[in-house]
Amino acid sequence: MAAFILSRILQAIPVLLVVGFIAFALFAFVGDPVVTMLGQDYTEAQRQALIHSLGLDQPFFVQYAHFMWAALHGDFGISYRLARPVAGLIAERLPATLELAFTASVLALLVGLPMGVYTGIYRNAASSRLFLVFSLIGVSLPTFLIGILLILVFSVMLHWLPSFGRGDVVHLGWWSTGFLTISGLKALVLPAITLGLFQMTLIMRLVRSEMLEVLRTDYIKFARARGLSDRAINFGHALRNTLVPVITIVGLQFGLVVAFSIVTETVFQWPGVGLLLIQSIAVADIPVMSAYLLLVAVVFVVINLVVDLLYYAVDPRLRIERRAAAGAR
Amino acid sequence: MALLDVEELKVEFPTRRGVLRAIDGVSFGIEPGEVLGVVGESGAGKSLTGAAIIGLLEPPGRIAGGRVLLDGKRIDNLPPARMREIRGRQIGAIFQDPLTTLDPVYPVGRQLTETMQTHLKLSDADARRRAVAWLERVGIPAGAQRVNAYPHEFSGGMRQRVVIALALCAEPRLVIADEPTTALDVSIQAQIIELLKSLTRDHGTSVMLVTHDMGVIAETADRVAVMYAGRIAEIGPVRAVVKQPAHPYTEGLMGSIPWIERKVERLRQIDGAMPRLNAIPPGCAFNPRCPHVFDRCRVERPDLLDAGATRAACWLHDA
Numbered sequence: 001m002a003a004f005i006l007s008r009i010l011q012a013i014p015v016l017l018v019v020g021f022i023a024f025a026l027f028a029f030v031g032d033p034v035v036t037m038l039g040q041d042y043t044e045a046q047r048q049a050l051i052h053s054l055g056l057d058q059p060f061f062v063q064y065a066h067f068m069w070a071a072l073h074g075d076f077g078i079s080y081r082l083a084r085p086v087a088g089l090i091a092e093r094l095p096a097t098l099e100l101a102f103t104a105s106v107l108a109l110l111v112g113l114p115m116g117v118y119t120g121i122y123r124n125a126a127s128s129r130l131f132l133v134f135s136l137i138g139v140s141l142p143t144f145l146i147g148i149l150l151i152l153v154f155s156v157m158l159h160w161l162p163s164f165g166r167g168d169v170v171h172l173g174w175w176s177t178g179f180l181t182i183s184g185l186k187a188l189v190l191p192a193i194t195l196g197l198f199q200m201t202l203i204m205r206l207v208r209s210e211m212l213e214v215l216r217t218d219y220i221k222f223a224r225a226r227g228l229s230d231r232a233i234n235f236g237h238a239l240r241n242t243l244v245p246v247i248t249i250v251g252l253q254f255g256l257v258v259a260f261s262i263v264t265e266t267v268f269q270w271p272g273v274g275l276l277l278i279q280s281i282a283v284a285d286i287p288v289m290s291a292y293l294l295l296v297a298v299v300f301v302v303i304n305l306v307v308d309l310l311y312y313a314v315d316p317r318l319r320i321e322r323r324a325a326a327g328a329r
Numbered sequence: 330m331a332l333l334d335v336e337e338l339k340v341e342f343p344t345r346r347g348v349l350r351a352i353d354g355v356s357f358g359i360e361p362g363e364v365l366g367v368v369g370e371s372g373a374g375k376s377l378t379g380a381a382i383i384g385l386l387e388p389p390g391r392i393a394g395g396r397v398l399l400d401g402k403r404i405d406n407l408p409p410a411r412m413r414e415i416r417g418r419q420i421g422a423i424f425q426d427p428l429t430t431l432d433p434v435y436p437v438g439r440q441l442t443e444t445m446q447t448h449l450k451l452s453d454a455d456a457r458r459r460a461v462a463w464l465e466r467v468g469i470p471a472g473a474q475r476v477n478a479y480p481h482e483f484s485g486g487m488r489q490r491v492v493i494a495l496a497l498c499a500e501p502r503l504v505i506a507d508e509p510t511t512a513l514d515v516s517i518q519a520q521i522i523e524l525l526k527s528l529t530r531d532h533g534t535s536v537m538l539v540t541h542d543m544g545v546i547a548e549t550a551d552r553v554a555v556m557y558a559g560r561i562a563e564i565g566p567v568r569a570v571v572k573q574p575a576h577p578y579t580e581g582l583m584g585s586i587p588w589i590e591r592k593v594e595r596l597r598q599i600d601g602a603m604p605r606l607n608a609i610p611p612g613c614a615f616n617p618r619c620p621h622v623f624d625r626c627r628v629e630r631p632d633l634l635d636a637g638a639t640r641a642a643c644w645l646h647d648a
Contacts (some may be wrong), residue, residue, distance in 0.1 A: 217428035224385055225424070226495060227417030227445045236443075237432050316479040317433060 001312075008308060017068070017232045019297035023290035024067045028060075028227040036080055067109040076291035086291045090273055094295075095175045096166055097265070097272030101257040102197030103188055109250060112200040116207025121234055123212065131204065138201030147194040148265035154190060168327050191268040195261055199253045206249055210242035217241075243314045249309035258298040330401055331533050333382070333420075334502055338405075339394035340374070340559075342606075349606040351377050353559040354395065359503065364529070364536040366567065368543060368551030368582070370603050373556040375539045379505040380530065382406070382537075383420050384412045399503075418448040421496035421534075423506040423525075427488035427513070429516050431480035437491045438476030441498055448499040456586075463494040468524060486517035493525060498634070503535045506642035522549055543586050547571050555579045558603055558614035565639025575636035576643045577619045613644070621645060 034050055051057050055066060070076070076086035115135075119128040155163035167183030169176040178184025214220060215238055223233045265274035273292060280288035311318050335599060340352035353373045353593035359365045367375045382397050383404070397405040404415055416422070424430045432440060439556065441460035444527065445451055457476070464472035467485040467490040469483075478501050480488055496504055506525060529536050533542055538550060546553050547567060554564040555578065574580040584597035601618040610617055616626040625644050634644035 177634070218424060218426060219432045221385065222424055222430045222492070222495075223432065225383060225416055225422035226447070227413050227415070227499070228443065228447055229413065232443065232447070237435075240434050241432070315434060316436075317481050 005305070005309075008305050012305075015301060016294070016297055019294060020068050020071060021064065023071075023293040024064050026286050026290050026293075027067075046114060062299045070296060071291075076294075077287035078281070079285055081170040081280060081285045083286075086287045089276065089288065090177075090287060090295065091174060093271060093273045093276050095177060096270060097258060097261055097274060098270060099178060100188065100191055100195060100264070100270060101254065101261055103192040104194075104257055104261075105199060105254050106248070107192055108199035108203055108253075112203030113207055115200075115248075116204040117211060117234065117239055119204065120208045120211025120238075121213065123208075132208075135201035135204050139195045139205070141197075143194060143198065143263045144267050146197055147190070147264060150190045150194060151267070163190070168272055191264050191270055194255060194267065199250075199257065202253065203246065207239075207242060207246055210245055211238055214241045239287050242315070244311060247307055247310045247314065251303050251310070255296075255300045255303045258299050272314040275315050332361045332363075332400065333359040333537075334398040335378070335382065335395070336390065336398070337395035338378065338381060338397065339384065339395040340377055340390060342390050346607070348393075348639075350393070351390070351559050351606055352381065355556070355559070355561055356395075357554050357561065357564055359535045359537060361502070361535055362530075362533045363595050364454070364526075364538060364550045366546035366553040367537060367539045367556060368546055368553060369556035369562075370541065372603060374559040374607075375541075375556050376507050378556075379422070379507050379537060379539055383416050383505060384409075384423055385416075385422075400541075414448075417444060417499045417501065419501050419503065421499070421501035421504040422490055423496045423504060423509045425494050425508040425511050430492050431495075432489060433480055436477045436479055437483070440491075441476075441495060444495055445498050453514060454632070459498070463498050464491070466528065467494045468520075481490055483534065486513055486521065489513060489517075489521050490524065493521070493528065495533065497528060497532070498534065501534065503537065504529060505537045505539070507539045508541070510542070511540070518545070525549075543571070543582060557581065558609055559606070560614065560642060561633065562615065562643075563636075563639055563641040564633065565641075569638035573637060573639075574643035575639050576615075576647060577621050577645075579641070581618075613642070 001041060034047060034054070034056065038050060055063060058066075074087045076090075078084065079089055082089065107160050115131050119131050138250050140244070151163045154161045162183070165187055166178050167185070167187035168181040170180045171177075171182055178188055200207035220233060220238055223237050228237075233253050261272060262278055263272075264270065265272045266278055269275065277287060277292050279285075280292075335358070336356050338352055338355045339350060342349045342351055355364065355374070355378055369375050377386070377390070380390075381392055382404075384407070385550075386392070396403055397403075399415065399419060404412065407415070422645075431437065438457065438460045441463055442451075442453070442456040444458050445459060450533060461472040461476050464475055465557070469475050469487060469490055474643065475483075480491070483491060493509075496506075504525075509525065509616065510521050515523060521637050522545055525538075528534075536549075538546070540546060550567045553567045553570045555562045555570065557578050563570060563574065563579045567574075570579060571583060575585050578599070581597065581599035585599065587596060599618055604614060606615070610627075612628050612630055613619070613622075613626045614630075616622045619626065620639055623644070629644070631642045631647070632642050633640040634646045636643070
């Protein structure tokens with residue numbers, strides 16, 4: 001097991017190096033930071049001095065190595081726009097995004113999974129067909145439209161929930177959480193639904209089709225022949241066997257939710273990293289953009305590792321193959 | 330009184346082009362402790378009969394007529410919850426392919442304890458102890474360790490042993506074994522049949538053994554029912570059916586089996602094929618292939634008639 005985790009981490013290194021390269025290349029190809037930093041009036045000597053102090057006169061690969069080394073230590077440079085260290089900026093806003101993504105994913109799972117099981121078991125019921133139509137809407141409506149509609153109904157017309165922001169937050173060390181205040185929780189509802197709706201319908205449709213597949217298998221028929229209860233058959237045996245593909249999709253979707261909550265955060269002015277990214281792109285704030293790129297890469301690598309480990313918990317056949325492969329080597 | 334009585338069972342499949350009758354008036358009984366062999370070609374309705382008895386017909390298949398009685402009580406019209414109590418507890422089932430019959434994500438012990446605790450009041454520790462005992466009883470050595478193994482860690486033959494343990498662990502009084510050896514290596518088949526035979530004899534369990542292997546039937550069964558096109562062609566004690574078949578179809582089946590003691594140049598075969606369900610001929614369904622066919626066979630359908638030691642659905646035996 002430890003060897004497996006180690007090999008996965010080693011595999012992640014080239015991925016991060018390549019993403020780091022792209023992030024680094026942003027500096028070279030998008031605008032000239034020296035001109036940006038010097039302002040309007042400067043002498044050639046000042047320019048040369050700045051270039052030298054920033055290390056921009058060194059060879060490309062030396063600069064790349066410096067960049068990655070600094071990034072490894074959590075130093076992503078200083079934001080052009082806010083003149084503060086990027087690492088601090090992101091750390092400040094990351095809890096907002098993670099809490100939103102977490103809530104959206106939990107919501108999607110808690111609603112999508114039972115609905116998928118239900119529509120899989122009672123595939124011809126009228127309610128199942130209704131769920132399927134509803135899920136089509138969820139899959140096909142763009143996120144920003146859903147967000148704006150929700151704001152229109154629940155904030156503008158009904159005045160039940162706030163239309164923007166995160167409400168009051170409580171600071172636990174460097175982490176700021178909206179889970180502990182009423183206004184924080186209320187502010188979370190609409191963005192979480194907006195962000196989670198697509199995942200919810202995706203999970204529902206996936207679970208449904210997997211359930212239909214598994215319910216046809218011999219071991220489900222045999223479970224019925226053994227006289228097990230419907231509950232044990234549907235949840236203990238059928239659902240359990242659908243979990244491998246479901247975990248894959250949920251995991252990858254969580255990555256996407258974290259990485260691309262940009263639209264939702266913009267619609268709801270949610271103070272997370274997505275909103276930070278949009279604001280930074282508008283003024284070509286390269287350090288923030290490149291740090292964000294690396295952050296997303298790390299998130300995906302971590303999620304993939306977790307998903308792989310969950311496979312082990314769910315499907316015993318993978319354990320034996322790994323063991324056999326290790327023995328053969 | 331017979332343990333199981335099947336009376337005039339009819340199974341139908343509604344299709345777009347009309348209703349297909351896959352089983353058309355099948356009647357037989359199984360006594361306590363008896364082994365009834367059911368033979369016939371593919372599509373004769375052997376497996377469907379078994380599925381209909383335990384109430385596991387695949388929709389849209391449905392019982393369209395007749396009765397199934399267990400201990401004289403009807404079980405073909407029970408609500409699903411009551412039928413569930415009968416499956417596993419009163420009537421166990423063994424399926425054909427052991428590679429796909431076991432749930433891959435649970436250890437075999439867990440599947441055994443689950444089945445036993447569904448039907449019997451057992452503590453976790455007791456259920457576990459019994460699971461280990463069952464594994465050893467079906468010939469899996471070191472049951473105490475293997476109880477935690479997953480199905481994929483067993484060979485095909487071993488998995489069928491586990492399936493047999495699962496079918497018997499709630500101590501049913503009847504087991505329906507649907508081609509239990511068809512998917513296994515020839516060398517394993519005899520072992521599995523022997524195991525099934527000895528276990529059911531020890532527990533006094535009745536067996537409905539569905540197979541197309543006459544050799545297995547001759548070795549194992551007390552009585553045998555020969556099915557053809559959804560009906561019983563002949564039913565009787567296994568010796569009589571094998572030695573003096575009364576129905577021309579049974580005769581044809583026996584002629585197609587190689588015997589060590591008889592020296593023949595070529596095995597006989599039955600010309601033609603079993604009719605499709607939507608094209609069963611009038612009269613006796615076997616008449617287009619029958620060597621002894623006469624006029625009456627083409628117009629009137631025979632019911633089971635006394636024919637010496639057996640009963641056969643054939644006008645040759647109309648006294």
